Amino acid sequence: MVFNWFRRKFDDDKDANSQPVEPVQTEAKAPESEAVDSGSTVSPASQDLLNWAKAAYANVQQQADVIEAQPAPEIAESAESEERSVVPEDPNKLEITEPPIAEPAIATVEIAPQEVAPISATEPELIPTESPENSVVISQELATAESAPIATDIEKIEKIETIAETAPVPFWLQSESDRLARIAALEATAIIEPEPEVKPAPRRRATIKFDDDFIWSAEVLASQGRRPEEISVEEITWLNRLRQGLDKTRLSLVNQLKAIVGQGPLSADSVDDIEALLLQADVGVKATDLIIAKLQEKLRKEVLPPEEAIAYLKQILREMLDVNNKGESPLPMLIPEKSQLNIWLITGVNGAGKTTTIGKLSHLSVKSGYKTLIAAADTFRAAAVEQVKSWGQRSNVDVICNPAQNADPAAVVFDAISAAQARGTELLLVDTAGRLQNKKNLMEELSKIRRIVDKKSAEAKIESLLVLDSTLGQNGLKQAEVFAQSAGITGVILTKLDGTAKGGVAIAVVQQLGLPIRFIGAGEGIEDLRPFSSYEFVEALLSN
Numbered sequence: 001m002v003f004n005w006f007r008r009k010f011d012d013d014k015d016a017n018s019q020p021v022e023p024v025q026t027e028a029k030a031p032e033s034e035a036v037d038s039g040s041t042v043s044p045a046s047q048d049l050l051n052w053a054k055a056a057y058a059n060v061q062q063q064a065d066v067i068e069a070q071p072a073p074e075i076a077e078s079a080e081s082e083e084r085s086v087v088p089e090d091p092n093k094l095e096i097t098e099p100p101i102a103e104p105a106i107a108t109v110e111i112a113p114q115e116v117a118p119i120s121a122t123e124p125e126l127i128p129t130e131s132p133e134n135s136v137v138i139s140q141e142l143a144t145a146e147s148a149p150i151a152t153d154i155e156k157i158e159k160i161e162t163i164a165e166t167a168p169v170p171f172w173l174q175s176e177s178d179r180l181a182r183i184a185a186l187e188a189t190a191i192i193e194p195e196p197e198v199k200p201a202p203r204r205r206a207t208i209k210f211d212d213d214f215i216w217s218a219e220v221l222a223s224q225g226r227r228p229e230e231i232s233v234e235e236i237t238w239l240n241r242l243r244q245g246l247d248k249t250r251l252s253l254v255n256q257l258k259a260i261v262g263q264g265p266l267s268a269d270s271v272d273d274i275e276a277l278l279l280q281a282d283v284g285v286k287a288t289d290l291i292i293a294k295l296q297e298k299l300r301k302e303v304l305p306p307e308e309a310i311a312y313l314k315q316i317l318r319e320m321l322d323v324n325n326k327g328e329s330p331l332p333m334l335i336p337e338k339s340q341l342n343i344w345l346i347t348g349v350n351g352a353g354k355t356t357t358i359g360k361l362s363h364l365s366v367k368s369g370y371k372t373l374i375a376a377a378d379t380f381r382a383a384a385v386e387q388v389k390s391w392g393q394r395s396n397v398d399v400i401c402n403p404a405q406n407a408d409p410a411a412v413v414f415d416a417i418s419a420a421q422a423r424g425t426e427l428l429l430v431d432t433a434g435r436l437q438n439k440k441n442l443m444e445e446l447s448k449i450r451r452i453v454d455k456k457s458a459e460a461k462i463e464s465l466l467v468l469d470s471t472l473g474q475n476g477l478k479q480a481e482v483f484a485q486s487a488g489i490t491g492v493i494l495t496k497l498d499g500t501a502k503g504g505v506a507i508a509v510v511q512q513l514g515l516p517i518r519f520i521g522a523g524e525g526i527e528d529l530r531p532f533s534s535y536e537f538v539e540a541l542l543s544n
């Protein structure tokens with residue numbers, strides 16, 4: 001089973017091809033999917049939560065154990081199948097002889113140790129153990145291997161035989177020891193066939209501890225109605241990374257907010273303080289005003305203790321993050337459709353993190369079981385193609401490019417779409433040149449790319465995603481406004497959320513641009529980007 005990161009679910013064979021577009025979960029639910037009012041401050045009872053977390057932890061450990069245990073049968077199977085295959089590719093080069101023992105049927109060949117190619121033929125009746133100095137036992141795949149691997153394998157086998165020679169075996173045990181030596185030689189020389197299909201990278205061994213971080217992540221997942229058996233170690237790791245990334249923003253917000261909001265109706269001073277805090281976190285003026293008005297309204301009606309006031313604030317923020325300019329709420333998740341071409345154009349100014357984001361996205365896509373391709377259409381900046389190629393290598397995804405400097409990016413995109421159509425690609429990620437909004441020709445180039453995409457692939461699902469550097473805060477938003485007007489942007493990818501105190505810019509992006517946030521990046525590593533979830537973001541932003 002593949003964990004589909006876009007759907008935040010394991011794909012099983014049944015529904016891997018179906019495409020349910022599910023809303024982002026915003027409703028808090030008790031463990032085992034019992035519904036609880038989203039606005040309520042009720043969290044799963046602590047014992048239930050602990051049990052849930054323990055079950056999730058056991059599940060994560062079990063997944064890791066299964067993965068660890070997997071290679072063993074593969075080797076055994078491979079060795080067995082090698083034993084079964086008996087026809088060498090070139091019978092003139094190597095003649096295979098069945099040894100005169102009933103089982104197992106291991107091929108033998110007698111060769112002079114110094115001669116590797118051509119390998120001399122063997123008399124059928126020869127028993128390898130009779131002339132140990134001149135004969136070796138080799139596995140059948142050697143018959144088809146090139147001379148160099150044969151030499152290496154023979155060295156391995158010779159080592160095994162040398163060990164056997166130093167410890168003489170009584171005659172009545174010889175047959176058994178020969179058999180074991182041959183099996184060992186066979187295992188040592190077995191060639192494991194590579195998997196024909198591209199499989200997602202195996203999950204890492206669960207090294208996470210059952211600690212407060214784990215329990216916090218478990219609570220966030222349980223509150224979204226997830227079940228312990230659905231949880232993957234990567235989800236836990238990501239939530240911890242996100243929370244750590246938002247440390248700076250959170251630390252300057254939560255404690256002060258708590259001190260202010262838990263004291264009945266907001267006084268003029270409290271309003272000023274909250275305003276300052278939110279503006280410092282780059283939430284933006286418009287969004288700040290809205291938040292304060294809603295808080296004020298609630299706190300005038302009832303006195304809330306600090307924890308409940310913060311819970312109410314979380315609800316306000318989630319509602320703000322889950323709306324787009326079409327007024328859709330909750331927002332459908334952005335999930336590439338299986339068995340059809342999806343094209344995502346990745347745009348943004350230089351240095352925002354476009355290329356890195358493409359690398360991370362392609363990794364996520366492959367992991368989630370999608371056939372993926374990258375188009376290196378940033379032909380404007382020297383080295384951009386090489387940079388994207390190296391990310392392609394890291395995520396095991398092919399890159400379509402034209403290495404000539406200033407090649408026509410629209411032509412690269414045209415070629416990439418042709419390649420994607422021929423290969424049955426499901427997700428094509430297009431890297432574009434970093435455009436400053438005042439560079440009119442570059443903006444026109446982007447429109448040209450868009451026209452090519454629309455024309456050449458009318459049936460594809462197209463998204464135009466703007467990469468925004470969150471450390472730029474409100475300044476980044478000004479650039480984004482220009483892009484959003486001229487480039488038909490459909491969503492935002494917020495990068496560099498780690499290490500900035502301006503995490504509140506996410507709220508400003510949605511409020512000011514009316515665009516949904518689709519992914520967030522919180523680090524430079526390949527795993528440091530995930531689909532955006534307003535619930536998880538707000539929990540990480542305002543958790544204790």
Ligand SMILES: Nc1nc2c(ncn2[C@@H]2O[C@H](COP(=O)(O)OP(=O)(O)OP(=O)(O)O)[C@@H](O)[C@H]2O)c(=O)[nH]1
Nearest residue numbers: 350351352353354355356434495496521522523524
């Ligand atoms: N800390 C952190 N750094 C990031 C993140 N995403 C990207 N970066 C870094 O930001 C820098 C610029 O990233 P690029 O991917 O080269 O940016 P770009 O938008 O492609 O830039 P151009 O190729 O010049 O257009 C690199 O050093 C990245 O490692 C992130 O989420 N967190």
